[in-house]
Amino acid sequence: MIAVDIDVLQSIMPRFSGANHSKQARIVEAISGKMQETLAKYEIDTPLRVAHFLAQIAHESAGFRTTEEFASGAAYEGRSDLGNSQPGDGRRYKGRGLLQLTGRANYRALGQKIGLDLEGNPELAAEPVTSLVIACEYWKSRNINRHCDRDDLIRVTKAVNGGLNGLDDRRRYLGKAKTALARVEALGHEANAKPNSRPVLRRGLKGSQVAALQEMLREKGYMVAIDGDFGPATETIVRQFQKNKKLDADGIVGSKTWKALEG
Structure with a gap:
């Protein structure tokens, strides 16, 4: 398993200033300490799997800048397919997570899987470490690792997004992730090599x-x-x-x- 630490994330993420920088720093610092063990738990454990995962969450989180959808969530009001049955559910269960969780029914089901009452406390889904677990659970549920093993960005993106929105941005992040991980792997080999x-x-x-x-x-x-x-x-x-x-x-x-x- 390649070490994925804060240096790897910083080499991938874009640079922001002001409030956006502060938000990004808080998220990256929080998830970097849990990234290694969390990815291993979900078998996101090869260079290709890790690179594709990092590329997708980097795009979906607007460059590790947010774990919550920018829109209000009002567009989801009354969406029975999402389990939004009560007034205000659209806003209450808006998209949260590094790969966004949306809708009362999904909050309930995912919360049961990870042992958190996300339905009763939906804001917990935006907590950085929880948002990382949410992303990994989604990744596992769609069996996205199989597309990573083929280095198939198109299928990975469709599995995450449902379409190909932001494909160029995801491709750019993927290239940066591969470069960062290759550097880490080479340094690891060099450190363990004979003089x-x-x-x-x-x-x-x-x-x-x-x-x-x-x-x-x-x-x-x-x-x-x-x-x-x-x-x-x-x-x-x-x-x-x-x-x-x-x-x-x-x-x-x-x-x-x-x-x-x-x-």
């Missing part, structure tokens, strides 16, 4: 080690730019090199790929 061993490199990383990799590929006759940026072009060349060496062509430069490059 003279090479780090694991993959798409999204930058720096001198990437430049060294590109130089070695050039020496092997592969025309790749030496810019220290492990982008799509470098990944394509790495896959081709691995294929030619009869290695697993996953685009990730681990010990076997390094050995082939150094041979």
